[in-house]
Amino acid sequence: MSQTEDFLTKEEEQEIVQAIVEAEKNTSGEIRVHLEEHSNKDPLVRAQEVFIELNMQSTKARNGVLIYVGVSDKHLAIIGDEGINKVVENDFWDCTKDVIIANFKEGNYKKGLVEGVLRAGKQLKKYFPYQSDDANELPNEISKG
Numbered sequence: 001m002s003q004t005e006d007f008l009t010k011e012e013e014q015e016i017v018q019a020i021v022e023a024e025k026n027t028s029g030e031i032r033v034h035l036e037e038h039s040n041k042d043p044l045v046r047a048q049e050v051f052i053e054l055n056m057q058s059t060k061a062r063n064g065v066l067i068y069v070g071v072s073d074k075h076l077a078i079i080g081d082e083g084i085n086k087v088v089e090n091d092f093w094d095c096t097k098d099v100i101i102a103n104f105k106e107g108n109y110k111k112g113l114v115e116g117v118l119r120a121g122k123q124l125k126k127y128f129p130y131q132s133d134d135a136n137e138l139p140n141e142i143s144k145g
Contacts, residue, residue: 003071004037004144012110013142019114023121024044029063029084029128030138031120033055033113036070036145037038043068043075050145057081061135063128067100067113076100078120087127096120 008016032054039046045069051057056064062083069076077095090108096119103112 004035004036007035007069007071007122008110008113008142015110016117016142017018017140018112019117023117023124024057024130024136024140026121026130027063027124027128028061028131028134029065029080029121029124029135030056030059031067031117031124032140032143033067033117034069034143034145036068038072039070039075039144039145043070043073043077044079046075047077047079050143051079051081053145054138054143056138059083061128063124063137065124067116067120069113074104078082078116084127092123093120096123 016033023031032048034054047066050068051066055067059081062081062082063082065078067078076097078097096116099119100112100116103115
C-alpha cells in the first residue's frame with residue numbers, strides 16, 4: 001500500500017471535503033487538495049502542472065486554489081490562479097502554509113489540511129466574497145496522483 005493511501009483514512013478525507021464545502025461558503029474561490037506519492041519536480045512546478053491537469057484555470061474569476069501535498073517527499077505547495085495573484089500580496093499563503101506545516105510536523109495531517117482549507121477560505125473572502133449566484137465550479141473531492 002502506498003503512503004498516499006495510508007496518509008488519510010476515508011473518514012479523514014470526508015472531513016477535509018466538508019472543510020472545503022464550509023470554506024467555499026465564505027468565498028467564490030474554489031479550493032482543491034491534491035495528494036501525490038512522489039515527484040522528482042520542485043513542489044511549486046509540480047503543483048502548477050497538477051493545477052492545469054485538474055483544469056482549475058477554467059473558473060470564471062480565475063480564483064482556484066490548489067493545496068498540493070507530496071506525501072513521501074514531505075512537500076507542500078499552495079498556489080492560486082491569476083485572478084488571486086493579481087490582487088493579493090506575495091506572502092498571502094504563508095500563514096496558511098504555516099498552519100498546515102505545524103500540524104504535519106505533529107503527524108496531524110487531517111487537522112492540518114482542514115485548518116489550512118478553512119484559513120484559505122477566510123483569506124479569500126476579503127478579495128472574493130461568496131456571491132448569491134455562486135456556482136461550485138470545481139469538485140470538492142481530494143484528487144490523487
